[in-house]
Amino acid sequence: MISFVARRLLLLVPVLLGVTVVTFxxxxxxxxxxxDLMVSPLADAETRERIAENAGLNDPLWEQYFRYIWGVVNGxxxxxxxxxxxxLDDLTSRFMPTFELTLxxxxxxxxxxxxxxxxxxxxxxxxIDHISRLLAVFGVAMPVFWVSLVAIYVFFxxxxxxxAPQGRISVVVAPPDSITGLFVVDSLLxxxxxxxxxxxxxxxxxACVLAFAAMAPxxxxxxxxxxxxxxxxxxxxxxxxxxPERSIVFRHALRNAIxxxxxxxxxxxxxxxxxxxxxxxxxAWPGLGRYxxxxxxxxxxxxxxxxxxxxxxxYVLLFLLVDILYVLLDPRVRI
Amino acid sequence: MAAVAPRIRANSRAxxxxxxxxxxxxxxxxxxxxxxxxxxxxxxVAPYDPYALNPANRMRPPSWDHLFGTGIFGEDIFSRVLxxxxxxxxxxxxxxxxxxxxxxxxxxxxGYYGGKIDEVLMRLMDIVAAFxxxxxxxxxxxxxxxxxPNLIIAIAFxxxxxxxxxxxxxxxxxxxxxxxxxxxxxxxxxMRILAWHLLPNSLAPIFVQSTLQCGWAILDAxxxxxxxxxxxxxxxxxxxMIGLGAPRIISGQWWISFFPGLAIAITVxxxxxxxxxxxxxxxxxxx
Numbered sequence: 001m002i003s004f005v006a007r008r009l010l011l012l013v014p015v016l017l018g019v020t021v022v023t024f025x026x027x028x029x030x031x032x033x034x035x036d037l038m039v040s041p042l043a044d045a046e047t048r049e050r051i052a053e054n055a056g057l058n059d060p061l062w063e064q065y066f067r068y069i070w071g072v073v074n075g076x077x078x079x080x081x082x083x084x085x086x087x088l089d090d091l092t093s094r095f096m097p098t099f100e101l102t103l104x105x106x107x108x109x110x111x112x113x114x115x116x117x118x119x120x121x122x123x124x125x126x127x128i129d130h131i132s133r134l135l136a137v138f139g140v141a142m143p144v145f146w147v148s149l150v151a152i153y154v155f156f157x158x159x160x161x162x163x164a165p166q167g168r169i170s171v172v173v174a175p176p177d178s179i180t181g182l183f184v185v186d187s188l189l190x191x192x193x194x195x196x197x198x199x200x201x202x203x204x205x206x207a208c209v210l211a212f213a214a215m216a217p218x219x220x221x222x223x224x225x226x227x228x229x230x231x232x233x234x235x236x237x238x239x240x241x242x243x244p245e246r247s248i249v250f251r252h253a254l255r256n257a258i259x260x261x262x263x264x265x266x267x268x269x270x271x272x273x274x275x276x277x278x279x280x281x282x283x284a285w286p287g288l289g290r291y292x293x294x295x296x297x298x299x300x301x302x303x304x305x306x307x308x309x310x311x312x313x314x315y316v317l318l319f320l321l322v323d324i325l326y327v328l329l330d331p332r333v334r335i
Numbered sequence: 336m337a338a339v340a341p342r343i344r345a346n347s348r349a350x351x352x353x354x355x356x357x358x359x360x361x362x363x364x365x366x367x368x369x370x371x372x373x374x375x376x377x378x379x380v381a382p383y384d385p386y387a388l389n390p391a392n393r394m395r396p397p398s399w400d401h402l403f404g405t406g407i408f409g410e411d412i413f414s415r416v417l418x419x420x421x422x423x424x425x426x427x428x429x430x431x432x433x434x435x436x437x438x439x440x441x442x443x444x445x446g447y448y449g450g451k452i453d454e455v456l457m458r459l460m461d462i463v464a465a466f467x468x469x470x471x472x473x474x475x476x477x478x479x480x481x482x483x484p485n486l487i488i489a490i491a492f493x494x495x496x497x498x499x500x501x502x503x504x505x506x507x508x509x510x511x512x513x514x515x516x517x518x519x520x521x522x523x524x525x526m527r528i529l530a531w532h533l534l535p536n537s538l539a540p541i542f543v544q545s546t547l548q549c550g551w552a553i554l555d556a557x558x559x560x561x562x563x564x565x566x567x568x569x570x571x572x573x574x575x576m577i578g579l580g581a582p583r584i585i586s587g588q589w590w591i592s593f594f595p596g597l598a599i600a601i602t603v604x605x606x607x608x609x610x611x612x613x614x615x616x617x618x619x620x621x622x
Contacts, residue, residue: 018462026478137611141604143554145561146577146596153589164585274469278558282581292470293562296477308474312466 004327008320019312020072024065026308027301072309078302082294087306090291096181097168098280098287102272104184104203105210106265113215114261117222121230122249132219139216145278148209152282155205162205163198165283173198206283213275214268221264222257229253259330266322270315360612366605374420381414385571394588404590407579412590415571416598422572423602426487427553431545433491434552438498439534439541445499446506447529457503460496468493472555476564486565490552501544505537512536547610550603557599573599 059067071078077087120129155162168183169175176187176195184203187195229235230253238248280289288307295303354361373380382402389409397404403412445456463471475489509515510533518528557574559565561581566572568579573595580591 014458015462015465018459019465022462022466023474026474137604137607138600141550141554141607142600143557143561143574143577143596145558145581146592146599149577149581149584149592149596150589153584153587153593157585157587157589270467271469273467274473274558277469277473278561281562292473296473296562296564301478304474304477308466308470311470315467316465 001327005320005324008323012316012320015316016313017069019309019316020069021065023305023308024068027305077306077309080295080303081300082298082303087302090303091288091306091310094286094288094291097285098276098289100168100182100184101203101206101280101285101287102210102269102276103182104207105214105272105276106269108207108211109214109218109268110265112211113218114222116215117219117261118226118249118254120219121223121226124227129223132223136216136220139212142213143278144209144213144275145282147212148206148279148282151205151209163201166202167284167286168199168202169195170198170202175199202283206279206285210272210275210279214272217268217271218261218264222261225257225260226253229257232256259326262325262329263322266318269318273311273315357612357615359608360615363605363608363612366601367609370420370602370605371424373417374424377414377417377421381411381417383411383414385410385415385418386569387411394583394591396588397590403594404588406576406591407583410569412576412594415576416573416594418571419573419576419595419598420602422483422566422570423553423556423599426483426490426556426566426572427549427602427606429487430490430494430552430556431549433487434494434548435498435541435545437491438495439502439537441495442499442502442504443506443529443534443537446503446510447525447533453503456499460499463493464496466493469555469558473559473562473564476559481564481567483566483570486556486559489559490555493555494548494552497544497548498541502537502541505540506533509533509536543610543613546606546613550606550610553599553606554603 075088077091079085080087080090083090116128116132116135120132123129152165156164163170173194176183176192176199177190179186179189183199184196187193187199230249232253234256235248235253238252243252276287277289277292279285280287281293284290288311292304292307294300295307387410389405392401392405392409394407394409395401395405401411401413403416406412406415441456441460445453472489472493475492476486479485479488515528515532518532523532556565557572557577560572560574561578563578566575568575576595577592577599580588580593580595583591
């Protein structure tokens with residue numbers, strides 16, 4: 001097992017190197033000279049030259065690239081033009097809010113989509129199958145930022161059930177003491193009820209909106225994979241042995257059908273990393289999405305570069321995790 | 336000449352039959368064709384100039400004069416949504432066309448030559464696919480600067496690996512087919528076999544994929560424009576229009592954002608229904 005993980009980690013190296021080539025290139029194809037972004041347009045030629053020399057912009061490209069890689073390996077993603085903080089610190093401090101949001105969204109999506117997929121596979125062609133197909137068709141077609149706006153209109157403006165976009169917690173409520181960094185969990189652990197109430201109200205709408213978008217591919221994959229399992233020889237054998245239907249569906253079919261669903265969860269999580277940028281902007285959620293939005297709006301390239309590298313690494317590691325899960329769950333996948 | 340009329344009749348009967356067998360797919364085709372026609376006829380159908388501002392008539396709710404209401408500058412939302420069909424369809428189709436041509440060229444090349452070329456090209460595709468799609472598109476669009484062509488490039492680039500992998504895998508199957516061997520046997524050049532024999536035969540699954548990608552492209556384009564990375568005002572693009580109305584949602588002016596978003600949802604649903612239906616023809620196990 002350890003050698004398998006080590007080998008897979010080793011395989012990640014060329015992919016991540018390739019990714020750094022792309023992120024490095026991205027900042028070099030910016031129209032104009034990066035120096036224009038670093039110094040005031042009023043600076044004289046001598047100052048420009050000095051700063052360019054200090055920043056190593058006059059060195060050959062490959063040297064610049066290796067310096068960049070060396071920095072990244074040592075945890076130096078450069079400093080943000082805007083916050084003047086090291087980009088890695090900025091990203092780390094904004095990781096938890098985004099993680100909390102996507103985690104809740106994923107849990108809601110899985111809790112709804114997997115039973116829905118199973119039900120529509122078991123009762124194929126019935127009303128429940130049709131309804132979940134309809135949900136799937138609508139779920140992927142609606143822009144997630146638009147669903148956010150509609151949800152705000154309905155649940156805040158019309159019904160007054162949930163607060164207007166306010167970030168992770170209302171400004172009048174003190175955030176809970178940090179234990180895990182997840183506001184809902186922290187306030188629950190410390191028994192801070194006002195904070196729990198406010199943070200739960202804040203996360204409910206953005207998480208459900210993201211979950212709605214994530215549900216469709218999950219339900220679809222669960223259904224397809226369950227149908228395949230239910231039509232397989234081992235299911236027929238289980239039926240022939242007279243096992244109860246419940247045990248056939250949950251103990252035999254589901255356990256075999258769940259593997260592709262796990263892959264799908266990883267794929268959908270990657271999709272959520274994109275969607276969360278949009279949703280965080282609508283809900284003023286102080287996470288990575290808002291950070292990168294501000295970075296782009298202010299041409300903060302080190303921040304943009306860092307964010308892309310960061311989220312791609314998370315994404316790639318997630319797939320590694322899926323592969324490990326496969327080995328653990330499926331004895332047929334031998335190492 | 337005489338033979339044409341019965342053939343048309345027979346074809347339209349076959350089409351009708353197909354529609355009856357696949358009502359959902361036909362519905363998708365209906366949506367897309369209907370919207371396409373509306374977009375083409377926008378100058379005739381739209382009651383107002385989509386760029387006309389009317390400060391005296393700002394943020395009016397939907398009425399008979401303004402079916403979808405008016406926006407924050409008094410612009411007519413209905414006319415803008417209609418003209419938006421041109422922009423958003425253009426971006427979606429453009430991005431798909433670019434991605435398809437680039438991606439399947441890569442895939443076909445890799446599949447045909449195999450060996451080192453294959454290895455290098457496909458590893459490159461792996462790297463591009465390692466990025467979360469929307470985030471890479473965001474970075475490219477952010478670096479290139481906001482404009483429609485840049486938006487198309489950004490979205491197309493992200494989708495290149497999809498087409499490359501698909502066309503390559505199709506290719507490996509048909510490369511060793513009898514007709515490819517026969518063409519080589521009669522002395523056809525590599526290029527000729529690629530372009531005339533193999534490419535057309537690997538297109539079917541790629542086209543199915545591209546209808547689905549068209550929906551995604553429109554969603555991504557709208558998302559990028561929504562956060563200010565795509566199309567700019569005053570262009571009547573749906574994502575920009577939603578973004579314009581977003582701050583007005585909490586004060587209850589829902590129609591500014593609602594109708595452009597509805598247009599996106601209907602369009603993407605249309606493309607997805609077509610794509611799903613066609614995919615069913617290839618693989619009936621799916622939904």
